Amino acid sequence: MLKVEGVAKAYKKAGLFSREREQVLADIHFACDYGECLGIIGESGSGKSTLGRLVLGIEQPDRGSILFEGESVTKRRGRAGKISAVFQDYTSSINPFYTVEAAIMESLRLIGMGGQEASDKLDFLLDQVGLDRSYRQKHPHELSGGEVQRVCIARAVATNPTCIVLDEAISSLDGSVQMQVLQLLKQLGQTYRMSYLFITHDLQAAAYLCDRVMIVHRGRVVETVAVEQLKDVQSAYARKLLGMVML
Amino acid sequence: MAVLEVADLQIWDSGTNQCLVAGSSFQVKAGSCLAIVGESGSGKSLTCKAIMRLNDSGLRQSGEIRFKGENLLALSEKEMRQKRGKQICLIVQNGMRAFDPSCVVGVHLLETIATHFDWGRDEITTRLTAAMESVMLRNPREIMNKYPHQLSGGMLQRIMIALALVLAPDLIIADEPTTALDAVSAFEVVEQLMALRQNTGCAMIFVSHDLGVVKKIADEVLVMKEGAVVESGAAHQIFSKARHEYTRYLVSSKLALSQRFSQVMGGVDVAEG
Amino acid sequence: MKWLKNALHDKVAMASFTFLVLIAAAGIFAPFLAPHDPKAVHMDMRFAPASWEYPLGNDQLGRCVLSRLIYGIRPSLLWVLAALVLSVGIGGIVGFVAGYFRGRLDAVLMRLCDVMLSFPGYVMTLAIIGIMGVGLENILIAFVLSKWPWFARVIRTSVRQYAEADYVRFAKAIGISDWQIMTRHIALVATPDIAVIASSSLGSMILQISGFSFLGLGIQAPNAEWGMMLSEAREVMFSRPELMLAPGLAIVLTVCAVNFLADALQTALDPKLGRSRQKPQALVSALDTGISGKSGR
Numbered sequence: 099m100l101k102v103e104g105v106a107k108a109y110k111k112a113g114l115f116s117r118e119r120e121q122v123l124a125d126i127h128f129a130c131d132y133g134e135c136l137g138i139i140g141e142s143g144s145g146k147s148t149l150g151r152l153v154l155g156i157e158q159p160d161r162g163s164i165l166f167e168g169e170s171v172t173k174r175r176g177r178a179g180k181i182s183a184v185f186q187d188y189t190s191s192i193n194p195f196y197t198v199e200a201a202i203m204e205s206l207r208l209i210g211m212g213g214q215e216a217s218d219k220l221d222f223l224l225d226q227v228g229l230d231r232s233y234r235q236k237h238p239h240e241l242s243g244g245e246v247q248r249v250c251i252a253r254a255v256a257t258n259p260t261c262i263v264l265d266e267a268i269s270s271l272d273g274s275v276q277m278q279v280l281q282l283l284k285q286l287g288q289t290y291r292m293s294y295l296f297i298t299h300d301l302q303a304a305a306y307l308c309d310r311v312m313i314v315h316r317g318r319v320v321e322t323v324a325v326e327q328l329k330d331v332q333s334a335y336a337r338k339l340l341g342m343v344m345l
Numbered sequence: 346m347a348v349l350e351v352a353d354l355q356i357w358d359s360g361t362n363q364c365l366v367a368g369s370s371f372q373v374k375a376g377s378c379l380a381i382v383g384e385s386g387s388g389k390s391l392t393c394k395a396i397m398r399l400n401d402s403g404l405r406q407s408g409e410i411r412f413k414g415e416n417l418l419a420l421s422e423k424e425m426r427q428k429r430g431k432q433i434c435l436i437v438q439n440g441m442r443a444f445d446p447s448c449v450v451g452v453h454l455l456e457t458i459a460t461h462f463d464w465g466r467d468e469i470t471t472r473l474t475a476a477m478e479s480v481m482l483r484n485p486r487e488i489m490n491k492y493p494h495q496l497s498g499g500m501l502q503r504i505m506i507a508l509a510l511v512l513a514p515d516l517i518i519a520d521e522p523t524t525a526l527d528a529v530s531a532f533e534v535v536e537q538l539m540a541l542r543q544n545t546g547c548a549m550i551f552v553s554h555d556l557g558v559v560k561k562i563a564d565e566v567l568v569m570k571e572g573a574v575v576e577s578g579a580a581h582q583i584f585s586k587a588r589h590e591y592t593r594y595l596v597s598s599k600l601a602l603s604q605r606f607s608q609v610m611g612g613v614d615v616a617e618g
Numbered sequence: 619m620k621w622l623k624n625a626l627h628d629k630v631a632m633a634s635f636t637f638l639v640l641i642a643a644a645g646i647f648a649p650f651l652a653p654h655d656p657k658a659v660h661m662d663m664r665f666a667p668a669s670w671e672y673p674l675g676n677d678q679l680g681r682c683v684l685s686r687l688i689y690g691i692r693p694s695l696l697w698v699l700a701a702l703v704l705s706v707g708i709g710g711i712v713g714f715v716a717g718y719f720r721g722r723l724d725a726v727l728m729r730l731c732d733v734m735l736s737f738p739g740y741v742m743t744l745a746i747i748g749i750m751g752v753g754l755e756n757i758l759i760a761f762v763l764s765k766w767p768w769f770a771r772v773i774r775t776s777v778r779q780y781a782e783a784d785y786v787r788f789a790k791a792i793g794i795s796d797w798q799i800m801t802r803h804i805a806l807v808a809t810p811d812i813a814v815i816a817s818s819s820l821g822s823m824i825l826q827i828s829g830f831s832f833l834g835l836g837i838q839a840p841n842a843e844w845g846m847m848l849s850e851a852r853e854v855m856f857s858r859p860e861l862m863l864a865p866g867l868a869i870v871l872t873v874c875a876v877n878f879l880a881d882a883l884q885t886a887l888d889p890k891l892g893r894s895r896q897k898p899q900a901l902v903s904a905l906d907t908g909i910s911g912k913s914g915r
Contacts, residue, residue, distance in 0.1 A: 141527045141528070141529045141530070142497065142498070142526075142527045142530070143497065242385065242386075243385065272384040272385055272554045273384070273554045273555055273556055273595065273598060273599060274384065274594065274595055274598035274599075275384070276602070277598040277599075277601055277602055278598075280602070299527035299528045299529070300528055301528060301606065302557075302602050302603055302605075302606045303602065305605050305606045305609050306602055306605045306606070325609055326609060328609045328610065329609065329610045329611055338529075339528070339529065340610070342528055342529055342532035343528065343606065344531070344532065344535070344555075344557040344558055344560070344561050
């Protein structure tokens with residue numbers, strides 16, 4: 099479903115005439131299948147968020163190709179929401195002037211829904227993410243972090259996507275709320291048979307949600323391993339990461 | 346002997362008369378680490394700032410805060426300032442906001458140390474360099490000449506710990522130091538904090554919502570919810586035999602997450618609490 | 619327009635807003651409100667003091683001061699407002715395009731703005747008047763030409779910030795077109811910023827127009843305009859100082875009202891300045907996160 103080959107990305111270092119470039123990603127290859135949950139694990143600065151943006155087609159790689167169902171991801175218009183996203187910063191994930199209803203309607207309008215049909219689907223989505231119908235008229239600043247992320251998940255699921263990119267979606271949340279959102283994601287993934295690209299630094303969360311895990315360090319793929327075989331990782335960096343998990 | 350005794354601390358907003366922290370009481374014994382656990386809105390950060398008397402002027406507090414026998418709320422601002430840094434040190438969550446963005450880190454550090462001790466500039470630099478090397482910061486001189494935005498979150502946290510090492514306070518308040526860090530940096534910072542306690546024998550208040558970190562570092566735990574203390578006790582007690590429903594809920598949430606990981610790792614040794 | 623309502627909670631702002639609305643209405647309906655023809659000359663009534671027929675007296679040509687004041691609202695306030703809207707409009711479009719699309723387009727547009735901004739404002743205005751001749755329209759054209767680059771730069775900075783927000787990223791990711799993103803999201807969030815800078819500039823623009831008319835470069839006699847009335851009163855400043863009062867006060871009060879309103883708007887829109895209006899529950903979590911910083915990176 100998603101094929102990434104030979105992707106590299108560098109950013110220009112600060113300065114108008116500086117020729118120096120910082121290599122953020124180099125030689126990334128991986129593939130993600132329908133219904134599969136792939137975790138991308140890395141420290142901050144490892145390039146995983148950049149990879150997320152490249153997969154969504156928001157930025158262009160310097161080299162290599164990213165194909166989603168055979169088409170390049172940069173062709174965003176025709177996709178009509180087949181790839182969706184949930185981001186980390188819940189304070190800027192929803193337009194502060196929009197209500198919850200307006201935010202989710204944006205997705206529904208894209209797939210051509212309107213009027214009563216859209217309103218019913220909205221109620222259904224809110225129900226699925228565990229929010230009451232009274233949330234429809236609320237603004238994002240009136241909601242807690244966990245509630246905003248739930249609305250973002252509802253908004254992402256609204257377009258019936260094949261794949262959702264979760265860019266550190268739970269990292270900003272409190273402990274018990276993280277667990278609730280993870281459980282919700284797992285359940286939705288099974289119900290809709292969606293695949294996830296779960297970008298995180300938290301190995302435990304990835305082990306809970308994902309089938310396979312890809313470890314990234316300094317812009318390169320260090321190792322890819324199925325979650326069941328996590329204890330048999332080969333590379334030194336992966337072993338170091340495993341040793342640093344605080345249970 | 347208790348280094349810090351807080352009795353019936355109440356914090357309220359003078360503008361709206363909303364009670365933010367309702368009568369909390371706790372103790373921190375010398376050389377031990379008290380963890381304050383709670384989610385957003387529980388008032389744990391407000392409590393820390395109240396101890397340091399650094400809350401907004403719109404927030405009022407009452408109660409008794411006894412630090413080594415002295416009531417902190419009765420001190421004048423000048424006396425309080427002498428205590429801050431030298432005897433009670435605060436390590437904040439967001440390293441980027443802890444340092445002045447317009448000058449290099451070294452200037453801020455030198456200024457702070459020079460306020461409390463009258464060592465010469467060379468001696469301060471030597472001590473700082475030694476402290477930074479002990480928290481695993483390579484090239485301390487180079488780091489001291491960098492601006493905060495050029496350093497990562499983990500490095501900034503370690504610089505704050507190095508500063509605490511030099512100041513050698515009796516009490517360190519660490520307000521969510523690992524929340525903004527990734528797993529690797531968080532692990533290193535926690536290791537450094539534990540080494541800091543070992544080396545200086547100071548007491549510590551560690552605020553967090555992450556029970557995994559708390560399990561690793563804390564001796565005693567205080568659980569807060571919506572401004573009130575819900576439960577307190579020894580760490581192993583809280584994690585295995587919690588009495589209050591909210592504590593049990595927090596512990597079981599954490600357990601559910603780590604269960605899968607433990608299952609996957611089978612019987613292989615991992616960094617346990 | 620919740621923020622407008624918030625701004626009007628302040629009594630001074632409410633008073634200023636009402637004052638400006640009344641003045642603008644008076645200007646629009648001047649033919650019905652003014653007691654006399656502003657251009658009618660009555661040489662036998664020169665410098666007459668206030669009377670029932672002429673509430674503010676007569677000027678050096680016997681014309682009714684009050685009528686001239688009312689008719690003067692049009693060029694002094696209403697036309698300036700139009701010029702402001704035009705320059706904010708042009709600057710806004712350029713700023714949006716530059717801030718949203720970035721890259722080479724941004725660089726080209728900003729260099730163009732730099733070129734326009736490197737000309738001193740007054741010099742450019744004088745040059746344009748020199749080429750096109752005196753008159754209100756030419757002054758306003760000169761204004762628009764010299765102000766739009768400034769608005770473009772400021773709006774571009776604003777738009778750049780907003781275009782990096784996660785909700786814009788989401789909209790891009792699911793395939794919403796750039797035009798829709800700009801109109802549905804960025805225009806909405808940038809409007810408060812634009813309103814603040816526009817209202818802040820209005821005061822100085824009114825003063826500048828009056829200044830140019832004072833110098834004789836703007837509107838021409840016998841049309842009424844506050845700056846020109848001041849200029850005419852200057853000649854009899856020591857013998858009849860009261861003639862300066864009416865137009866002078868009018869300018870001062872209007873500009874003050876505009877500035878108060880702009881201030882109130884800014885306070886209403888900046889969340890850090892208006893915290894006391896938040897609900898208590900939100901305040902606790904705002905304080906907690908505010909004090910300990912945002913959770914997460």
